[in-house]
Amino acid sequence: xxxxxxxxxxxxxxxxxxxxxxxxxxxxxxxxxxxxxxxxxxxxxxxxxxxxxxxxxxxxxxxxxxxxxxxxxxxxxxxxxxxxxxxxxxxxxxxxxxxxxxxxxxxxxxxxxxxxxxxxxxxxxxxxxxxxxxxxxxxxxxxxxxxxxxxxxxxxxxxxxxxxxxxxxxxxxxxxxxxxxxxxxxxxxxxxxxxxxxxxxxxxxxxxxxxxxxxxxxxxxxxxxxxxxxxxxxxxxxxxxxxxxxxxxxxxxxxxxxxxxxxxxxxxxxxxxxxxxxxxxxxxxxxxxxxxxxxxxxxxxxxxxxxxxxxxxxxxxxxxxxxxxxxxxxxxxxxxxxxxxxxxxxxxxxxxxxxxxxxxxxxxxxxxxxxxxxxxxxxxxx
Amino acid sequence: xxxxxxxxxxxxxxxxxxxxxxxxxxxxxxxxxxxxxxxxxxxxxxxxxxxxxxxxxxxxxxxxxxxxxxxxxxxxxxxxxxxxxxxxxxxxxxxxxxxxxxxxxxxxxxxxxxxxxxxxxxxxxxxxxxxxxxxxxxxxxxxxxxxxxxxxxxxxxxxxxxxxxxxxxxxxxxxxxxxxxxxxxxxxxxxxxxxxxxxxxxxxxxxxxxxxxxxxxxxxxxxxxxxxxxxxxxxxxxxxxxxxxxxxxxxxxxxxxxxxxxxxxxxxxxxxxxxxxxxxxxxxxxxxxxxxxxxxxxxxxxxxxxxxxxxxxxxxxxxxxxxxxxxxxxxxxxxxxxxxxxxxxxxxxxxxxxxxxxxxxxxxxxxxxxxxxxxxxxxxxx
Numbered sequence: 001x002x003x004x005x006x007x008x009x010x011x012x013x014x015x016x017x018x019x020x021x022x023x024x025x026x027x028x029x030x031x032x033x034x035x036x037x038x039x040x041x042x043x044x045x046x047x048x049x050x051x052x053x054x055x056x057x058x059x060x061x062x063x064x065x066x067x068x069x070x071x072x073x074x075x076x077x078x079x080x081x082x083x084x085x086x087x088x089x090x091x092x093x094x095x096x097x098x099x100x101x102x103x104x105x106x107x108x109x110x111x112x113x114x115x116x117x118x119x120x121x122x123x124x125x126x127x128x129x130x131x132x133x134x135x136x137x138x139x140x141x142x143x144x145x146x147x148x149x150x151x152x153x154x155x156x157x158x159x160x161x162x163x164x165x166x167x168x169x170x171x172x173x174x175x176x177x178x179x180x181x182x183x184x185x186x187x188x189x190x191x192x193x194x195x196x197x198x199x200x201x202x203x204x205x206x207x208x209x210x211x212x213x214x215x216x217x218x219x220x221x222x223x224x225x226x227x228x229x230x231x232x233x234x235x236x237x238x239x240x241x242x243x244x245x246x247x248x249x250x251x252x253x254x255x256x257x258x259x260x261x262x263x264x265x266x267x268x269x270x271x272x273x274x275x276x277x278x279x280x281x282x283x284x285x286x287x288x289x290x291x292x293x294x295x296x297x298x299x300x301x302x303x304x305x306x307x308x309x310x311x312x313x314x315x316x317x318x319x320x321x322x323x324x325x326x327x328x329x330x331x332x333x334x335x336x337x338x339x340x341x342x343x344x345x346x347x348x349x350x351x352x353x354x355x356x357x358x359x360x361x362x363x364x365x366x367x368x369x370x371x372x373x374x375x376x377x378x379x380x381x382x
Numbered sequence: 383x384x385x386x387x388x389x390x391x392x393x394x395x396x397x398x399x400x401x402x403x404x405x406x407x408x409x410x411x412x413x414x415x416x417x418x419x420x421x422x423x424x425x426x427x428x429x430x431x432x433x434x435x436x437x438x439x440x441x442x443x444x445x446x447x448x449x450x451x452x453x454x455x456x457x458x459x460x461x462x463x464x465x466x467x468x469x470x471x472x473x474x475x476x477x478x479x480x481x482x483x484x485x486x487x488x489x490x491x492x493x494x495x496x497x498x499x500x501x502x503x504x505x506x507x508x509x510x511x512x513x514x515x516x517x518x519x520x521x522x523x524x525x526x527x528x529x530x531x532x533x534x535x536x537x538x539x540x541x542x543x544x545x546x547x548x549x550x551x552x553x554x555x556x557x558x559x560x561x562x563x564x565x566x567x568x569x570x571x572x573x574x575x576x577x578x579x580x581x582x583x584x585x586x587x588x589x590x591x592x593x594x595x596x597x598x599x600x601x602x603x604x605x606x607x608x609x610x611x612x613x614x615x616x617x618x619x620x621x622x623x624x625x626x627x628x629x630x631x632x633x634x635x636x637x638x639x640x641x642x643x644x645x646x647x648x649x650x651x652x653x654x655x656x657x658x659x660x661x662x663x664x665x666x667x668x669x670x671x672x673x674x675x676x677x678x679x680x681x682x683x684x685x686x687x688x689x690x691x692x693x694x695x696x697x698x699x700x701x702x703x704x705x706x707x708x709x710x711x712x713x714x715x716x717x718x719x720x721x722x723x724x725x726x727x728x729x730x731x732x733x734x735x736x737x738x739x740x741x742x743x744x745x746x747x748x749x750x751x752x753x754x755x756x757x758x759x760x761x762x763x764x
Binding site: 224 | 383384385395400598603629630638641
């Protein structure tokens, strides 16, 4: 194993009805006022907002609220949250929603204690090593945001979709009640499965060194996601499947899959972020389109790893057979696998290439994300 | 999955030469004086002590040192450490050694800020929710102590081997340099493998509810331990195998294997603790004697789980075949599998039963650890 640091201080409160205790958890950390960040008004209609508010006030915690966060969350909304957090004097942010809400909340928490522009954290001009405390109640399992320090936000003006990560942007307490995630529709369940696959496979299929223990860990995540997705597509209220799906999602991006690994990259995420910033398609949908197309490009770089993937996940032999099996599984669960299915015209490919090249340059990754590489992957996705 | 809390704030610094940075790590936490706790003088002879001392003083941290911790660490040594910590005014404890040294250090760290008798924590009269900060450099992979809050200590007077666990007894930073563990002899490597197996199997073979994801996680730990032990028995200096063995050991008892699990117990640990307290045999040796004997008793309580174990770990069918395969593997790696091989007379069985019954009562577990159960397991180990 290569040298590594593992550190993940987030406390997970997993289980039924735990959202009703959120005020108790937050009060343990001496917080007196929070900014609740959420998405649509659905949480007001289904009673979740009221439960949360009641738990907060019952524990002597006052709150402000900011709704309207969308998928592919926008920087403008983050600015709005920072202004509120500063003017109202909150000392923590409470995200109630999915990955987008939590991403926005992390950015707000970091921006609220920073004198400069929060976008500096996304362009690596500064690092968020201080932030308001972050708490969350996850209503969608996919992004792993509940147990990592990443936040992905889209700059509305430049359409850049970038990420931040700092020592202060780990959630302090994350509530995962799988029961709250039962209302996710089949389409989004498929996108979520695709997102978890991409977190896992971006690493698994690029790492130049992958310890056997970590390979086994990732394969266990993938097999759990496949098993539970198939159950949930026929029975959305299956609590056990929902719970294992949620926990696998958390594991896929809580750094346990990176321990001792070397040479890994985030290729499909890199390409997809520009796709969803341009077309506002769901992140998971963009990923299921890009993944098989990217795999066809990548397979010759690590042929044995692709064979291992085919064998251990789909019980088939050969890299190509493995890629086709994954593509077929995406089709089976209802995730798109072509640009066309994502309503993206193949005529846009040259424009997307021009958008991606400067991002590659900013990340210092021009030697990997070349014009030829990006073009090939997008052409493969036609 | 059953409701659970996962919280593990320990920072792991894993890799080559990291012990030379221990002073840097500790200084990040504002510590100015530590008590170094260690076992034999071997670390003085091989230069490790000097490296550690140099890193500490180079970072402006002064130290006191307490050596002489043995396997099955004694309460009397813990008392000695507490007295030193108090009189010398240290603000952290640094364990340099294996599980016994770290166990002693955790007890010292908790006892140093407690007015009463530290043994209170082991008899559940009090809980160690405050402690000096704990740091460690692990020279033996087995116990998982580097990423949990457990400490097991033997009371020299009463020969009771009990454990404590509190919110304050997680190590702050644990250094794992697999290279430092290469000097472990074959005998202790086998005992370590047995210890990791017991941490995993005590849970896996007792849980009345075991989520598929967690079963896969445990199976991955077991398969990693088997694969790497076999490599290390022929090549003790194999760094990659040593590294994966070490990380699997950490995972086996850092609470990741317990998430969402219900009804699990620690049967072999319960029985073994009295065995090693009475005869001062290595913990791992006691466990490899008890495990197959206990499995024969337990198999009919969870037949399907035993079949799953046989199939997924040894690729054989049937509970009995699986138990025999594990026993054969213990023999193969040189771990004892009978009381006789542990130099324990079968005539002592009635005495051991009398010792164990009151411990069961203290733990409120008389209904499981009955006279009949304990006798059967010990008789199976003849």
